[in-house]
Amino acid sequence: MNPTPDEFREIWVLDFEFVANPGERANPVCLVAHELRSGRTLRLWRDELRALKESPIPTGPGSLHVAFFASAEWGCYLALGWRLPERIVDLFAEHRLATNYALGKDHRRALLPLGDGLLGAAALHGLDVMTAVEKDSCRDLIIAGGSWNAEERIRILEYCESDVDTTSRLFNAMAPGIDWPRALIRGRFTAAVARMEARGVPIDRDTFNRLRERWNPIKLKIIAEMDRFKVYDGPSFREERFSRVLTELGIRWPRLPSGRLNLGEETFKTMVGFHPELAPIRKIRQLLAETRLFKDLAIGSDGRNRAMLSPFGTATGRNTPGNAKFIFGPSAWVRGLIQPRPGMALAYVDYSSQEFGIAGYLAQDRAMMESYESGRDVYLAFGARVGIIPAEAMELETEIAKARFKTERKQLKAATLGSQYGLQAEGLARQIGRSVTEAADLLEAIKRASPGYWRWSDGAVRLAMLTGRIHTCLGWRTITHRDTKPTSLLNWPLQAHGSEMMRLASCQLTEEGIGVCCPIHDAFLIEAPADEIDRATARTREIMAEASGIVLGGPTLRSDAEVVRFPGRLLDGDSRPFWERLTGYLHELDESTTQAIVKPGLFSCPNP
Numbered sequence: 001m002n003p004t005p006d007e008f009r010e011i012w013v014l015d016f017e018f019v020a021n022p023g024e025r026a027n028p029v030c031l032v033a034h035e036l037r038s039g040r041t042l043r044l045w046r047d048e049l050r051a052l053k054e055s056p057i058p059t060g061p062g063s064l065h066v067a068f069f070a071s072a073e074w075g076c077y078l079a080l081g082w083r084l085p086e087r088i089v090d091l092f093a094e095h096r097l098a099t100n101y102a103l104g105k106d107h108r109r110a111l112l113p114l115g116d117g118l119l120g121a122a123a124l125h126g127l128d129v130m131t132a133v134e135k136d137s138c139r140d141l142i143i144a145g146g147s148w149n150a151e152e153r154i155r156i157l158e159y160c161e162s163d164v165d166t167t168s169r170l171f172n173a174m175a176p177g178i179d180w181p182r183a184l185i186r187g188r189f190t191a192a193v194a195r196m197e198a199r200g201v202p203i204d205r206d207t208f209n210r211l212r213e214r215w216n217p218i219k220l221k222i223i224a225e226m227d228r229f230k231v232y233d234g235p236s237f238r239e240e241r242f243s244r245v246l247t248e249l250g251i252r253w254p255r256l257p258s259g260r261l262n263l264g265e266e267t268f269k270t271m272v273g274f275h276p277e278l279a280p281i282r283k284i285r286q287l288l289a290e291t292r293l294f295k296d297l298a299i300g301s302d303g304r305n306r307a308m309l310s311p312f313g314t315a316t317g318r319n320t321p322g323n324a325k326f327i328f329g330p331s332a333w334v335r336g337l338i339q340p341r342p343g344m345a346l347a348y349v350d351y352s353s354q355e356f357g358i359a360g361y362l363a364q365d366r367a368m369m370e371s372y373e374s375g376r377d378v379y380l381a382f383g384a385r386v387g388i389i390p391a392e393a394m395e396l397e398t399e400i401a402k403a404r405f406k407t408e409r410k411q412l413k414a415a416t417l418g419s420q421y422g423l424q425a426e427g428l429a430r431q432i433g434r435s436v437t438e439a440a441d442l443l444e445a446i447k448r449a450s451p452g453y454w455r456w457s458d459g460a461v462r463l464a465m466l467t468g469r470i471h472t473c474l475g476w477r478t479i480t481h482r483d484t485k486p487t488s489l490l491n492w493p494l495q496a497h498g499s500e501m502m503r504l505a506s507c508q509l510t511e512e513g514i515g516v517c518c519p520i521h522d523a524f525l526i527e528a529p530a531d532e533i534d535r536a537t538a539r540t541r542e543i544m545a546e547a548s549g550i551v552l553g554g555p556t557l558r559s560d561a562e563v564v565r566f567p568g569r570l571l572d573g574d575s576r577p578f579w580e581r582l583t584g585y586l587h588e589l590d591e592s593t594t595q596a597i598v599k600p601g602l603f604s605c606p607n608p
Helices: 046-050 071-080 091-098 105-111 118-124 132-144 150-177 180-199 205-213 215-226 239-249 265-274 276-296 332-337 354-363 366-373 378-386 391-395 398-404 406-419 425-432 436-449 451-467 492-511 533-552 576-597
Strands: 010-019 027-035 041-045 063-067 087-090 344-351 469-471 477-479 515-520 523-529 559-565
Touching: 010 071, 010 132, 010 150, 027 046, 027 071, 027 150, 041 046, 041 150, 063 071, 063 150, 071 180, 087 091, 087 180, 091 118, 091 150, 091 180, 118 150, 132 150, 180 492, 180 515, 205 215, 205 276, 205 332, 205 576, 215 276, 215 576, 265 276, 265 406, 265 425, 276 332, 332 576, 344 354, 344 515, 344 533, 354 366, 354 378, 354 406, 354 451, 354 492, 354 533, 366 378, 366 451, 378 391, 378 398, 378 406, 378 436, 391 398, 398 406, 406 425, 406 436, 425 436, 436 451, 451 469, 492 515, 492 523, 492 533, 523 533, 533 559
Parallel strands: 010 063, 063 087
Antiparallel strands: 010 027, 027 041, 344 523, 344 559, 469 477, 515 523
């Protein structure tokens, strides 16, 4: 069944006002809902909402729920203990889809001067709305919280009702252009987002607080121990000292057009991969950059990190959670703060080489598909085809082969993924620390080894530029413009189809009751009792495979899983040593503080 608006008995447009402090679940203030067919309107204040055991709006398949940025409304449903609706249309997602221009942020902002919010969407359709100043004033009143007087309650309810009125008119304007079956899938995803946001990620808040209190002395200890090249002056990085170190080591470091060293994090990450002796310098830089971590990371009173996942935020439909508030935004070592509760366990389940697999199967490129289906690491398998990695690597155990041919694999992975979004020889050379000629040869070898993919990719870009759009199998699309650069579309099909997989899997996982803490690009963090985590992980992998099969039309992608039981922490091999050093310093500082306070005789009783 593919419902259209005419097939629903009721169409409810709704909006909550709520307060959500950093890291906390939503605290509903009021609800206004309007049923378009009958004209019935509900206005409920927070005490009335809390008295209801279920939604006053039918949540079954006969009722369509319409909202703008719907995941926020479902967060209020969950906070009230209500069942989530089955049929949803999120006008924010449909607005993003209708205006998803393949342009840079500045160009897109010029086309949408009022942005992607409700006011911007309504203005785009010629609807009269309140001014941004009026809206901000009302939002400030709500955020202030407390006990509102009767006049303020009326003002808040009227403000909420005005948003419902605007959303209703926007729905009527947008409905004829909505792709209904697929819009309902996107709406279904907003319920999954609300479930994931409500659960959040378990954090070791005690360690977080101790790190925050002792951050400055810890930084100085890290620098004193790790800066063996002496490129720091106290907490300050000295570029001239670093330049001398590079010269002494014979390392060709990428430079900016100005001629200065490129000191961006991505450049550091890539170069350290080829020159691990510089890893301590990068670690220090990361540490010093995390100063805002202790101010912005959103941790609730229950010790869980909750951040708005911001679905449909990118051109490819990916989520865009705020890096400062989300535990997976800062450096990898920060994940050491992620710790299951006693008796619980976590599993990090991620698609294996998702982009490579999607590319091979969408293009039906034989070399890429066979490399993926070999069951081996895809970059080792593909590298053997390209001739970059010796064939003998395929006879070794995967971890041994990855260690032995680490450099070649890194170069091949950088070239393969980079080429898919238009990386040229000059850029690749900077990434892998090789000459432009060597980088060009590597890119050419990749294209020779996978001709089917490149024919398909070039054809997809040409078709998009000719027809004005490019789309996924489930209807997410981007729109080309006269200012669109064809190279900006190269990686779009891979990322957008990957996003579709994650949306489908999110829906199925959360609807089955699997405890998804959050999605992380092409992975999920799930939570379950320790004695149930293996079953939950196995089912998660099954659902992820099924979602990939739907998107790819049959073939399925593999996934890997890392399980962490209490008191373990979610750390990868690269960040674990740094985390252990960091917590070692913390322990030393704790001990020294204790010794300074508790001195012999301090609490002895005086002689009578």
